[in-house]
Amino acid sequence: MTRHVMKLIWNRKRSNGLILVELLACFIVLCAVLTTGLDMLRRWQVPMGFEVTDCWEVQISGGSLFALEGEEAEAAAETVMELRRAVANLPAVEQAALVFNAPLSDMSSITTTRIDGQAIRMQQVYLEPEARGVFKFDLVAGRWLEPGDGLLDFTPVVIDRDLGRRLFPGENPLGKLLPLVDREGNAKEAEGPEDIRRIVGLVSAYRKNGRLGETDIHAVMVPNRIEQSYLTVSNIDFRVAAGTSGAFEEQLLATLRGINPDWNYTVESYAYRVSDRQIQQLMPLILAGVLAGFLIIMVGLGLVGVLWQAVTRRTREMGLRRALGATDHGVRCQIIAELMALTLVAVALGSILFFQAPLLGLTGSIGYPVLILAAVIAAVVLAAFVAVCGLYPSWLATRVDPARALQYE
Numbered sequence: 001m002t003r004h005v006m007k008l009i010w011n012r013k014r015s016n017g018l019i020l021v022e023l024l025a026c027f028i029v030l031c032a033v034l035t036t037g038l039d040m041l042r043r044w045q046v047p048m049g050f051e052v053t054d055c056w057e058v059q060i061s062g063g064s065l066f067a068l069e070g071e072e073a074e075a076a077a078e079t080v081m082e083l084r085r086a087v088a089n090l091p092a093v094e095q096a097a098l099v100f101n102a103p104l105s106d107m108s109s110i111t112t113t114r115i116d117g118q119a120i121r122m123q124q125v126y127l128e129p130e131a132r133g134v135f136k137f138d139l140v141a142g143r144w145l146e147p148g149d150g151l152l153d154f155t156p157v158v159i160d161r162d163l164g165r166r167l168f169p170g171e172n173p174l175g176k177l178l179p180l181v182d183r184e185g186n187a188k189e190a191e192g193p194e195d196i197r198r199i200v201g202l203v204s205a206y207r208k209n210g211r212l213g214e215t216d217i218h219a220v221m222v223p224n225r226i227e228q229s230y231l232t233v234s235n236i237d238f239r240v241a242a243g244t245s246g247a248f249e250e251q252l253l254a255t256l257r258g259i260n261p262d263w264n265y266t267v268e269s270y271a272y273r274v275s276d277r278q279i280q281q282l283m284p285l286i287l288a289g290v291l292a293g294f295l296i297i298m299v300g301l302g303l304v305g306v307l308w309q310a311v312t313r314r315t316r317e318m319g320l321r322r323a324l325g326a327t328d329h330g331v332r333c334q335i336i337a338e339l340m341a342l343t344l345v346a347v348a349l350g351s352i353l354f355f356q357a358p359l360l361g362l363t364g365s366i367g368y369p370v371l372i373l374a375a376v377i378a379a380v381v382l383a384a385f386v387a388v389c390g391l392y393p394s395w396l397a398t399r400v401d402p403a404r405a406l407q408y409e
Helices: 002-011 013-044 070-088 131-135 147-151 161-167 247-259 270-313 315-323 328-354 368-389 391-398 402-406
Strands: 055-061 093-100 110-115 118-127 139-142 155-160 197-203 218-223 235-240 264-269
Touching: 013 270, 013 328, 013 368, 055 070, 055 270, 070 093, 070 235, 070 247, 093 131, 110 161, 118 161, 131 235, 155 161, 161 197, 161 218, 197 218, 247 264, 264 270, 270 368, 328 368
Parallel strands: 118 218, 155 197
Antiparallel strands: 055 235, 055 264, 093 118, 093 235, 110 118, 139 197, 155 218
């Protein structure tokens, strides 16, 4: 039966060519959308490593804070510290800290180190020790940063557990130094305490961009010392008591403006930031899904039309099969079998093309397991869709009157 169906397809290769191209395009689009969806589902299942419920942030702007130097930078840093202390003393605030490169923020400080020629990307997060109380970081080994760390002759850092495993596979990373390399990836000598970064603790994770963000960028949490310019441009992140009313925001702004009215302050809830970031991250998938849906509908309509026309042209063939004793079920199975064979060819060709994507660097950190699962689901969905599209044309084939068809012979 299979050989007969493939022979029928080959004999009508011109008429089947358009259907094959449509099915091929449909399969590749389905694979792409499903790959993105499955990768997002995988990301969603990975813990963020922090909590942002009841968390808020004050963003400070005004003047060129990044360009300040010397005494101006020190004065601005002292003012920022005074603002942070004022926020922490508010009755509704449970904990407050200065953080540069905070979770879900637009700030970023990415550096790259190399191990055995392999590049490892890292987020540098400058923060105060109180930040753990704000975001409830999940410390799994070692200790957290402490207030006296800024006086040490080295810089203690806390990294995420996966980074420790990549840097020191099979070893305990606590107490070891982060590799120091230049832009070319070559090892270089430390020039001061800031370059000597000793690992003192491990957190479970730090997903800066939320559950749907990238999972391959690791975190290095560094004390936000007053000597560092990051202190001046940090934001004030704080946790409030559950059930705090909206009137708190007015009190907060009044307190900040009372200390320095020349700067601008933007207060934002992390609840809003989370929803906004997730919408941004899901929007490409939603748009791709809508476009894929329209494409599949168009392919389905074209498939029904082409099959309808093909059945009409094959009236004598269908009538002859009926006259020779073929049942309605047998005729329907033949039409569906031809479609399934075409779908199988399209899936085979599409898989060959689709699995070249990682070799061309088009899939990023998405591995073959996700690609294979996406291809399997796409093949099943496409086969079911094609079978549904072939139901009506196959029913038409069973309506052919054998006597009418034989009069042409």
